Amino acid sequence: MTATEILFWFLSALALFSALMVLISKNPVHSVLWLIVVFFAISGHYILLNAQFLAIVNLIVYAGAIMVLFLFVIMLMNLNNASEPQRNSLIKLAGVVAGCLLLMVMVSAVRSAGEISHSQATSDGGIGLIENLGTVLFTQYVVPFEISSVLFLSAMVGAVVIGKK
Amino acid sequence: MPIQYYIILAAAIFCIGVTGVLVRRNAIIIFMSIELMLNAVNLLLVAFSKMHYAVASAATKNMEVNTGTDAQLFVFFIMVVAAAEVSVGLAIIVMMYRNVRSIDVNFLNRLKN
Structure with missing residues (x-):
């Protein structure tokens, strides 16, 4: 077992475990903290795939900005004590069974797909580095980039308009 | 790593998310x-972009290949959106609260009846 494989299995187990803990924990603040662990694990996967730019952006945008926003909202509402009424257990069971069945369908579809059975996701090659991505972003994808800035502006205005009152 | 491992890992995380939407009320x-x-x-x-890159670089020897860059930019735009x-969404939740x-x-x- 090489170091890459050990890291892959460790990060996968960490991501799955913390994703489950997001659902299981009663306290919303704990859920947010577990979700941050999931994002760190996924960033580790990006680094293993040599997509370093996306790893850093994932950490900064998700674990840094979005999760802090979630924490702010939770603490603003003072939801720290678990006051959430539970769904009845039949609906819970139905939800869990539905999720497991969806996973089963996907896994069996992947196992029977012949096209991808010998493909590897390599970690070599520099396409995930910032130089290459920046060149393509600012030559071929300039228009979507500018449109996304307009999207941000409208989201900002929308959030302020909805939030005030 | 074989691409199936990544597919199954992503499917598992996705299904945990689906289950969360179905089960929780918060x-x-x-x-x-x-x-x-x-x-x-x-x-x-x-993962698919790196798989695509591996296939393309195996096909063309000794050449600079940029295959797969599009997918990573796609991920970047998904993060932006x-x-x-x-x-x-959080503003809407605050208003609802x-x-x-x-x-x-x-x-x-309220739309139910």
Whole structure:
């Protein structure tokens, strides 16, 4: 077992475990903290795939900005004590069974797909580095980039308009 | 690593997110489950881009290949849209909390009758 494989299995187990803990924990603040662990694990996967730019952006945008926003909202509402009424257990069971069945369908579809059975996701090659991505972003994808800035502006205005009152 | 491992990992994270949306009643937890699903898809896109790169670089020897860059930029744009979505969604949840003093999604059944 090489170091890459050990890291892959460790990060996968960490991501799955913390994703489950997001659902299981009663306290919303704990859920947010577990979700941050999931994002760190996924960033580790990006680094293993040599997509370093996306790893850093994932950490900064998700674990840094979005999760802090979630924490702010939770603490603003003072939801720290678990006051959430539970769904009845039949609906819970139905939800869990539905999720497991969806996973089963996907896994069996992947196992029977012949096209991808010998493909590897390599970690070599520099396409995930910032130089290459920046060149393509600012030559071929300039228009979507500018449109996304307009999207941000409208989201900002929308959030302020909805939030005030 | 074989691409199937990444596909199954992303499918598992995605299904955990789906289960979270179905099981929990807290609007913020539901929102976080949606973020989980978005991240599973991002991971899958990056893995596929590297697979695509491996296939292309095996086909053309001794050449600079840029195959797969598009997928990673796609992930970048998904992150941009997700950030905008989170800001608006959290504003909506705050407004809902102000109106009903709760973030239980079962209070939002005014259209039911």
